[in-house]
Each structure stands twice: as structure tokens, then as C-alpha cells.
Amino acid sequence: MRKLTLNGINKVFLTHPDREVFALDNIDLSINEGEFIALIGPTGCGKTTLLRIIAGLENASSGEILLDGQPVADLNRISTLIFQQYSLFPWYNVIENITFPMEMKGLRKAERRRRAEELIQLVGLQGTEKAAPYELSGGMQQRVAIARALAHDPEVLLMDEPFGALDERTRHRLQTVLLEIWKRKGKTILFVTHNIDEALFLADRIIVMGTEPGRVVEDWHISLKRPRNRLADDFTQLHLKIRNVLEIT
Amino acid sequence: MLSERSANNGTARKISHTLQSLILPISFLVLWELIAVWAANPALIPRFTTVLGVLLNPLQELVGTGSLLHNTLVSLFRVVLGFAVSVVVCVPLGIFMGTSKTLHRLVNPLVELFRPLCPIAWIPFAMAVFKTTTVPQLFGVRFTETILDSVQIGMVFIIFWGGLFPILLNTIHGVAGVRGLLLETARVLGADKQKTFWKVVIPAALPDIMTGLRIGLGIAWMVIIAAEMLPGSDSGIGYLIMYAYELAEMQILVAGMIVIGIMGLGLNHGLQLISNRVSNWKALER
Ligand SMILES: Nc1ncnc2c1ncn2[C@@H]1O[C@H](COP(=O)(O)OP(=O)(O)OP(=O)(O)O)[C@@H](O)[C@H]1O
Numbered sequence: 001m002r003k004l005t006l007n008g009i010n011k012v013f014l015t016h017p018d019r020e021v022f023a024l025d026n027i028d029l030s031i032n033e034g035e036f037i038a039l040i041g042p043t044g045c046g047k048t049t050l051l052r053i054i055a056g057l058e059n060a061s062s063g064e065i066l067l068d069g070q071p072v073a074d075l076n077r078i079s080t081l082i083f084q085q086y087s088l089f090p091w092y093n094v095i096e097n098i099t100f101p102m103e104m105k106g107l108r109k110a111e112r113r114r115r116a117e118e119l120i121q122l123v124g125l126q127g128t129e130k131a132a133p134y135e136l137s138g139g140m141q142q143r144v145a146i147a148r149a150l151a152h153d154p155e156v157l158l159m160d161e162p163f164g165a166l167d168e169r170t171r172h173r174l175q176t177v178l179l180e181i182w183k184r185k186g187k188t189i190l191f192v193t194h195n196i197d198e199a200l201f202l203a204d205r206i207i208v209m210g211t212e213p214g215r216v217v218e219d220w221h222i223s224l225k226r227p228r229n230r231l232a233d234d235f236t237q238l239h240l241k242i243r244n245v246l247e248i249t
Numbered sequence: 250m251l252s253e254r255s256a257n258n259g260t261a262r263k264i265s266h267t268l269q270s271l272i273l274p275i276s277f278l279v280l281w282e283l284i285a286v287w288a289a290n291p292a293l294i295p296r297f298t299t300v301l302g303v304l305l306n307p308l309q310e311l312v313g314t315g316s317l318l319h320n321t322l323v324s325l326f327r328v329v330l331g332f333a334v335s336v337v338v339c340v341p342l343g344i345f346m347g348t349s350k351t352l353h354r355l356v357n358p359l360v361e362l363f364r365p366l367c368p369i370a371w372i373p374f375a376m377a378v379f380k381t382t383t384v385p386q387l388f389g390v391r392f393t394e395t396i397l398d399s400v401q402i403g404m405v406f407i408i409f410w411g412g413l414f415p416i417l418l419n420t421i422h423g424v425a426g427v428r429g430l431l432l433e434t435a436r437v438l439g440a441d442k443q444k445t446f447w448k449v450v451i452p453a454a455l456p457d458i459m460t461g462l463r464i465g466l467g468i469a470w471m472v473i474i475a476a477e478m479l480p481g482s483d484s485g486i487g488y489l490i491m492y493a494y495e496l497a498e499m500q501i502l503v504a505g506m507i508v509i510g511i512m513g514l515g516l517n518h519g520l521q522l523i524s525n526r527v528s529n530w531k532a533l534e535r
């Protein structure tokens with residue numbers, strides 16, 4: 001079933017004095033319900049811009065976004081974005097950060113706490129409820145950010161290089177956690193990464209973007225069996241194939 | 250150095266650190282006492298022990314100006330009232346100026362115009378305009394027989410000016426400086442404008458607002474002492490030390506100075522404690 005449809009999304013930034021940057025050029029994309037999509041491409045090809053438009057933080061210069069075939073009035077309501085940078089509220093502790101979106105929705109306090117505890121279990125952060133963000137490592141902060149995004153309970157989860165700053169081991173552990181969550185909650189996920197291995201390990205579908213102007217270059221369905229093995233032949237072959245495409249874009 | 254590291258002598262270390270920090274103050278007091286005894290001229294250098302005597306009898310009537318405690322409370326009352334007016338006016342104004350570019354453009358030229366004017370320069374102006382009208386008189390009550398009868402509007406006015414700029418500018422800085430990333434995070438997590446304001450903007454700006462309050466209160470305390478030292482004043486700790494000077498009562502003058510110092514320290518420390526209570530995240534953040 002089709003969840004999100006992007007029709008001819010263009011984004012032009014006017015930079016001073018009057019240079020135009022074509023960040024996105026005519027992006028057509030349809031995203032199915034429950035699909036895990038990895039978005040990969042060279043720096044500056046517009047991945048963050050695309051996510052920000054879908055999240056409703058930025059307006060497209062032209063084009064439309066449909067949800068279940070209908071135009072969306074308030075994109076904030078259907079999606080949430082996990083930023084490339086660490087974005088926990090520094091004045092709230094872990095549990096207060098996670099309950100934040102539920103408080104915005106007006107959930108009762110007991111209910112907020114109950115769900116937050118569940119989410120803390122899910123991302124494996126038991127015992128850190130009262131910790132402040134500055135007391136957490138980067139990997140833990142990103143886990144809290146994921147739990148907080150899930151607390152918002154969006155239909156579409158947008159993730160902008162969430163594991164970009166982490167070491168390989170932590171990255172692999174969080175990938176497994178994310179897949180577990182995805183399986184259990186059935187969310188639609190749009191995941192930006194620079195890491196081919198990460199894209200191949202996670203996604204049903206890998207979209208390669210090219211730069212100047214930002215556009216879709218390739219759109220592959222990845223039919224590797226799950227759980228995926230990074231060392232299997234078909235995995236490494238796909239890895240090489242994607243690398244070759246990325247090298248020429 | 251190595252022995253300092255071991256875990257079980259933490260208490261010993263604490264005591265030794267306390268002793269270290271006491272060495273110079275105690276030496277200073279001893280030296281003071283020795284010089285005073287040697288000089289044998291209490292009108293020039295009173296003995297520390299004499300000054301201590303004044304400090305330990307705060308209820309004693311001093312040269313017809315009321316007691317040390319009374320004068321301290323008068324000054325404190327003036328400051329608290331004037332400072333409260335500053336806070337009530339400047340924090341909301343600063344929040345509006347920090348959020349609305351239009352309001353900032355509108356009000357900022359006025360701020361820049363008045364800012365270089367030292368609050369002490371307002372004292373003669375305030376005395377000329379408000380004369381000796383007290384706060385109760387403003388509300389039509391002549392005498393309340395309380396300490397409020399010593400709180401003149403002019404005094405409140407200049408303390409207000411002393412607190413104004415530090416509080417206003419720090420509040421603007423705090424509110425305008427909230428990281429865009431956090432505002433956008435609130436938005437993608439479903440916060441509307443009003444909730445973003447209360448749950449993100451205010452907590453983010455609170456450390457800066459508290460800094461403004463602390464600086465403002467410090468200035469207010471300095472300004473009140475200066476105001477009380479000018480002719481026309483009739484009470485307060487600043488008045489007391491000026492009057493003691495005229496009577497050459499050095500021990501009262503110095504005791505008054507010590508009270509001014511201690512009160513300033515206490516006010517700052519008190520606000521610091523409140524600040525740590527309500528917003529300590531910024532100091533701890535990496
Ligand atoms: N607010 C803006 N104003 C002007 N130009 C912008 C703005 N935001 C993005 N751009 C430009 O749009 C293009 C795409 O930027 P974007 O941040 O989406 O890239 P990206 O693919 O996320 O890159 P990276 O992988 O480095 O994060 C870049 O050329 C960038 O300079």
C-alpha cells in the first residue's frame with residue numbers, strides 16, 4: 001500500500017547576492033507503508049533538504065506531497081525527524097525528553113510515564129531515566145532521540161544520518177536495535193546515510209541521489225534475506241555495485 | 250601529591266583545603282589588629298576587635314541614626330523593592346524583544362541611548378523629581394510606622410535603573426539565542442507555538458536570565474549605597490557610614506563597610522543558589 005507520494009518536488013535556495021542553488025530537481029518518489037528506505041548520495045545532494053521538506057520544516061519551491069493519496073495540511077503530524085546533530089533538550093533528563101512529544105499531545109502523566117518506560121526498554125537504556133543529556137555518550141543520546149521520536153508515534157520516521165558520528169560497534173548495535181523496533185512497530189522509515197554497508201544492512205530499498213542538481217539517480221529494491229550477513233557474497237557484491245555507482249555520480 | 254589522591258583521606262583533604270583558604274584572611278585580621286594597636290589612633294585605624302564589637306551588637310543605637318541592623322534592613326528593603334520592579338518590567342520586556350524583531354527594532358535605539366548613562370548619574374535627577382516622597386505616600390498613606398516609611402520612590406527608581414540593563418540585555422540575549430535546532434526539534438515533535446515558548450524558549454533562556462538577575466542585583470546594591478551617601482538621605486547603611494565619617498567614628502564606618510560587603514556577597518550567593526536550583530544544565534553541559 002502506498003503511504004507517501006512525492007510529485008515533482010523542486011527546491012531552489014536563493015543565496016546572496018542572487019545565486020540560485022538547485023538543491024532538489026524534480027523528485028518523484030512513492031514510499032510504501034512499512035517500507036525501510038535508505039537514502040544515499042554525495043554530500044550536498046539534498047538529502048537533508050528532502051527530509052526537511054517531508055518533515056514540514058521547509059517548503060518545497062514546487063511539487064506536492066500526498067499521504068494515502070491526499071494532500072497533507074500539516075506534515076508535522078504524520079512524521080518526525082531525527083536530526084544529523086544531537087538534539088536532546090539539555091534542560092530535561094532522559095525520561096523528560098522522551099515524554100516531551102506525549103506531553104505535547106496532552107497525554108496524562110501516568111500514561112506518559114508508562115509508555116516512556118516501554119520505550120526505554122526498547123532502546124536498551126534502563127537505569128538512565130534520570131540522567132541528563134550531558135551525562136550520556138553520543139550513542140546513548142541518539143538512542144534517547146530515537147525513543148523520543150517513537151514516543152511521538154509518527155506514521156513516517158525520518159532519520160538524517162543518526163549514527164553518523166558513532167564508532168562501528170555502537171553503530172552496528174544501534175542498527176540491530178532499529179531493525180527490531182521497525183519490525184515490532186511497523187513504521188515507515190526514511191533513513192539517510194553515507195554508509196553503503198549501513199544502507200544494505202537496513203533497507204528494503206536504496207535510493208541513490210546525485211548532486212548539482214540534487215536528483216534521484218538509482219532506486220533499487222534490496223531483496224537480501226533478513227537478518228543480513230555483512231560477509232555474505234551477495235551482500236558484498238551489492239556493496240561493490242553501489243560503490244561504483246556512487247563513484248561516478 | 251600522590252597521597253592526596255587516595256580515597257580514604259578525603260575528609261583530611263577537605264579540612265586542609267579549608268585551612269589553606271583561611272590563611273590569608275586570618276593573617277590579614279591579625280596584621281590589621283597589630284597595626285591598629287601600634288598606630289594607637291582609633292580615628293584613623295580602629296582596632297579589629299572594636300569593629301567586631303560593633304558588628305556583634307547590631308541592635309545597639311548608633312550615634313542617633315538607628316541601629317546597624319535597622320539601617321541594613323532599610324537598605325535591603327529599598328533594594329528588594331527596586332529590584333522587584335526591574336524584574337517585573339525587564340524580564341517580560343526582554344522576552345518580547347528577544348522574540349519579536351519588530352519590537353527589538355522599535356525599542357533598541359532607546360536602550361542604546363540610555364545604556365551608557367551610569368545609574369548613579371540618575372541619583373540627583375531622581376531626588377529632584379521625587380523629592381523625599383515615600384512609597385506609602387505614593388498610595389496616599391502618610392505614615393505606616395514600618396520600615397516602608399524609609400523607602401523613598403527616588404531610591405526605588407534609581408535601583409530600578411541599576412537593574413534595568415543587565416536584566417533586559419541578558420534576557421534578550423537568552424531568548425534570541427535559543428538554538429534553532431532545538432526549536433525545530435520541538436516542532437517535529439508536535440509542539441505548537443505556545444508550548445514551544447514555555448517548554449523550550451523559557452528553559453533555554455533561563456540561565457541567561459538568571460545571570461542578568463545576579464548582575465542586576467549586584468549593581469542595585471552598589472547603587473543604593475551610593476544613593477544613601479548623598480546629601481538628603483536620612484537612613485540606610487550608606488548613610489550610616491557617611492554619617493560615621495562626619496563624626497570620625499571609624500569603628501562604625503568600617504563595620505558598615507564590612508556589612509555592605511557581606512550583604513553583597515550574600516545576595517549574590519543567594520541568587521546563585523536559586524539559579525542552580527532552577528537551571529544548572531548550562532554550567533554542566535559539555
Ligand atoms: N538554507 C539554505 N540556504 C541556502 N542553501 C542551502 C540551504 N540548505 C541547504 N542548502 C544547499 O542545498 C544543497 C543541499 O544541502 P543538504 O544539506 O540537503 O545536503 P545533504 O545531502 O544533506 O549533505 P550532507 O550529506 O553533507 O549532509 C547544498 O548545496 C546546500 O549548500
Ligand SMILES: [Mg+2]
Binds near residue numbers: 048049160
Ligand atoms: Mg545532510
